[in-house]
Amino acid sequence: MRAFHDTLVINRLSCPEGCRACEEACQKRVGVPVIKPVQLPEVGFFSVVVCGQCSEPDCMGVCPTGAIFNDLSNGVVQINPDKCVGCGLCALACPYSGIFYDEKNGKSFKCDRCIDEEPRCAKACPYGVLSFKKSRPVIAHFHEEDLLSAGTGLCAGCPAELGARVMLKVLGKNVITFRTPGCQPIFMSRLSSIPTLMTNIASSMTGASRYLRKIGRDDVLCVCYVGDGATADVGFQPLSGAAARKEHILYICSDNEGYMNTGIQGSSTTPQGAWTSTTWVGDKARGKEVEGKYMPLIMLMHGVSYVATATVAFLEDYVMKLEKAKKAARSGMAYIHVHSPCPIGWRAPVENGIELSRTAVETNYFPLWEAEDGRVRLTHRVDKPRPVEEYSKLMGRFSHLKKEDVKYLQETIDKRFALIERLASSEPI
Amino acid sequence: MAKKRHLIVGSGAAGLSALRQIRSVSGEDEIRVVTLEDSLPYSPTALPYLLYGKIEPPKLWTADRDLFLQLRAELVLGRKLIQVIPEEKVAVFEGGNREEFDTLLIATGSEPLQPSIKGMAPGEALVFHTLRDLQALDRSLEDRKESEVLIYGGGLVAMGVGQALIRRGIRVKVVVRSRVLRRYFDLEAGTLIDGVFSSQGAEIIVGSEIDRVEKSGNKVNVHMGNGRVITGDLLINALGTTPRISFLERSGIVIDAGILVDQKMRTNKEHIYAAGDVAVAKDFFSHTPGANAILPSAVEQGKIAGSNMAGADLEYEGWISMNVFHFFGKGAYSIGVLEGNNGAEVLKDGGKEKGYYTKLAFREGRLSGAAFVNVDVDPGVILYLIKNRLDIGKYKNHLLQKPGQISRWLMARNERE
Numbered sequence: 001m002r003a004f005h006d007t008l009v010i011n012r013l014s015c016p017e018g019c020r021a022c023e024e025a026c027q028k029r030v031g032v033p034v035i036k037p038v039q040l041p042e043v044g045f046f047s048v049v050v051c052g053q054c055s056e057p058d059c060m061g062v063c064p065t066g067a068i069f070n071d072l073s074n075g076v077v078q079i080n081p082d083k084c085v086g087c088g089l090c091a092l093a094c095p096y097s098g099i100f101y102d103e104k105n106g107k108s109f110k111c112d113r114c115i116d117e118e119p120r121c122a123k124a125c126p127y128g129v130l131s132f133k134k135s136r137p138v139i140a141h142f143h144e145e146d147l148l149s150a151g152t153g154l155c156a157g158c159p160a161e162l163g164a165r166v167m168l169k170v171l172g173k174n175v176i177t178f179r180t181p182g183c184q185p186i187f188m189s190r191l192s193s194i195p196t197l198m199t200n201i202a203s204s205m206t207g208a209s210r211y212l213r214k215i216g217r218d219d220v221l222c223v224c225y226v227g228d229g230a231t232a233d234v235g236f237q238p239l240s241g242a243a244a245r246k247e248h249i250l251y252i253c254s255d256n257e258g259y260m261n262t263g264i265q266g267s268s269t270t271p272q273g274a275w276t277s278t279t280w281v282g283d284k285a286r287g288k289e290v291e292g293k294y295m296p297l298i299m300l301m302h303g304v305s306y307v308a309t310a311t312v313a314f315l316e317d318y319v320m321k322l323e324k325a326k327k328a329a330r331s332g333m334a335y336i337h338v339h340s341p342c343p344i345g346w347r348a349p350v351e352n353g354i355e356l357s358r359t360a361v362e363t364n365y366f367p368l369w370e371a372e373d374g375r376v377r378l379t380h381r382v383d384k385p386r387p388v389e390e391y392s393k394l395m396g397r398f399s400h401l402k403k404e405d406v407k408y409l410q411e412t413i414d415k416r417f418a419l420i421e422r423l424a425s426s427e428p429i
Numbered sequence: 430m431a432k433k434r435h436l437i438v439g440s441g442a443a444g445l446s447a448l449r450q451i452r453s454v455s456g457e458d459e460i461r462v463v464t465l466e467d468s469l470p471y472s473p474t475a476l477p478y479l480l481y482g483k484i485e486p487p488k489l490w491t492a493d494r495d496l497f498l499q500l501r502a503e504l505v506l507g508r509k510l511i512q513v514i515p516e517e518k519v520a521v522f523e524g525g526n527r528e529e530f531d532t533l534l535i536a537t538g539s540e541p542l543q544p545s546i547k548g549m550a551p552g553e554a555l556v557f558h559t560l561r562d563l564q565a566l567d568r569s570l571e572d573r574k575e576s577e578v579l580i581y582g583g584g585l586v587a588m589g590v591g592q593a594l595i596r597r598g599i600r601v602k603v604v605v606r607s608r609v610l611r612r613y614f615d616l617e618a619g620t621l622i623d624g625v626f627s628s629q630g631a632e633i634i635v636g637s638e639i640d641r642v643e644k645s646g647n648k649v650n651v652h653m654g655n656g657r658v659i660t661g662d663l664l665i666n667a668l669g670t671t672p673r674i675s676f677l678e679r680s681g682i683v684i685d686a687g688i689l690v691d692q693k694m695r696t697n698k699e700h701i702y703a704a705g706d707v708a709v710a711k712d713f714f715s716h717t718p719g720a721n722a723i724l725p726s727a728v729e730q731g732k733i734a735g736s737n738m739a740g741a742d743l744e745y746e747g748w749i750s751m752n753v754f755h756f757f758g759k760g761a762y763s764i765g766v767l768e769g770n771n772g773a774e775v776l777k778d779g780g781k782e783k784g785y786y787t788k789l790a791f792r793e794g795r796l797s798g799a800a801f802v803n804v805d806v807d808p809g810v811i812l813y814l815i816k817n818r819l820d821i822g823k824y825k826n827h828l829l830q831k832p833g834q835i836s837r838w839l840m841a842r843n844e845r846e
Binding site for chain 1: 484
């Protein structure tokens, strides 16, 4: 069986013109740069090429002295310089610009992924084009015990089930879950679960977590996975209070943008223009008239330890945020806002749940970011965001929108994203 | 499925590639690799570098005993194949050893062409193909302090040995019937390469064949067809190679400039495969059979043969002519079909004055061949463009002007989008 290895990732982002930070950092280590910026304004391409560490590398196959080897312990393809004769056949065999002939040294050179340290190119990249992906977070929770019962009590195609399942896998057994009436995957939890009301869940979690601290069990995490009604509407005051007091809890809002369990009524997070059973579409009415409330920034302004947005379409990102939130909730409050498509209420095909979340991220409708102690960071930068229409057209709830409505929605999205981007480039809040 | 017995004859690139592939497909089968050589496997490609000490001899081996242990294969040294009896599934070796097999791979490689030259006994001229040849040349050079070596031939072996000897401080004269590296490079590229060799002190004598050789004392006098006489201490014959297949004479296996194989690298006899320098396989462009005795083809063909021997079903895409030659700090690459006939569009840049040369050939908007001398380009990426038949369309001139960067972009665009 092939092992999972750490990976240097070239993200689908454009490098800024003229930037050679990766090449310079690489040169310092190797002497000969083995990552090459490709900057072509004439075709609008700005990226890099570097070895992808193939598992069955062609360069290795053609080497006439067996100088190239694939280290199975870390998946890094390397050249033994004492054996390299400098024939250059490896560069002829590699289709991906992963191995380069250096005429000055008369030998071939390639990326060894900075085998003994974090790759310098990724560290030096100021724009997130290069990143270093550790294999551990990707697979660490793969084999953990599934703490939700088998099957699902939710509607067909509801991604909240996956969100909750992954959440419990990452957080582990040492948790007390809290739930409210509503679309609650936590009903399926095999762990102890405390039922509360939409109006008092944050207060209930406060009480429980303070008691646990008092008896010396602050290792037990109080967590909820509840809807936007309990978060942004009727439960907002207790949540705001808990956040202001910096209670030691992890609050996860699974935002399906309405009261989907009780008949698809609009909530304060329902986006502008969206149809719900209380935001009608007719001769004059064109869905919700005002913008949806953006909870993550409101929580950020409470000064809580950790705030993040997440979706199940980007699971690694979600897992990373759960891990950070779990840690942050030991000494302060953590809040994660999960985009949670409701195929029934949003009038979308049931097989489209993940696609909806992915498109929401790629149109900047739902940007992925986190804030650790107020430091905002985009965790998944989208190079060329698609127009929001590509998101809205996937759902029946937006099907009545006219051109100007879409334009207005786009403006709202752009404005919100610009604000987040500005926060991400500034000093801690 | 019952365990199979695979016999691989030859431990060069094709044989080892097949060995690895058989083992990756089938964990149980028995594999034996039998070679004529007395040493661990090595590649002739690496030999010139030993001549001037770029690597030390122990670093030469492409595979050691540990690798054979790890792959659970047996390596048998110093055994020469003399006959194959397909009907009995038996290979016969010199000294009477018989090996039975379920599948056989003939990967015996090539041997130097040795045309008879007047004034020299058959096999008397030094050749450069095996480790033994290298050692013989080394000894001859040590005997003479101030040597001047004549190399007959202008192919990659001739030029590779020429470079190595120059780097060792030996004066070199290259005697070529037409011009250097004619198989891979056109006249303009060849002139550029010639120029670099000349500036390093080599003398390149083109356009005439050797008529006869005359020895006087320690010197050899080479009389050319045009009457010129060239003198040196040693003569190395590097006119090219021919498949090593004399053992197939009465086997019934079809021979045509080499062993004719189908898309699965199979000969006309079931269970018998051939790969590498001995094989005549289809060409990538024309799908007609031909030999392409280069290392990358040997590796690929070995992989296809090995897979099919182990019971998988892989087809060979066909070979593409290609080579790389690094000489005195400059690189020369030739990939694909470069002739301008048959409606190909040819673009050129550079030349002797500019010190570099780029030549691109397109068919139907797709790259069919390219040659570069002293140009910053990744040859593998150029090969990728050719193999994947990428539509270059309006970027032909971009590719000509910035071949390195534009080819990287075309590849990345195709891979990442």
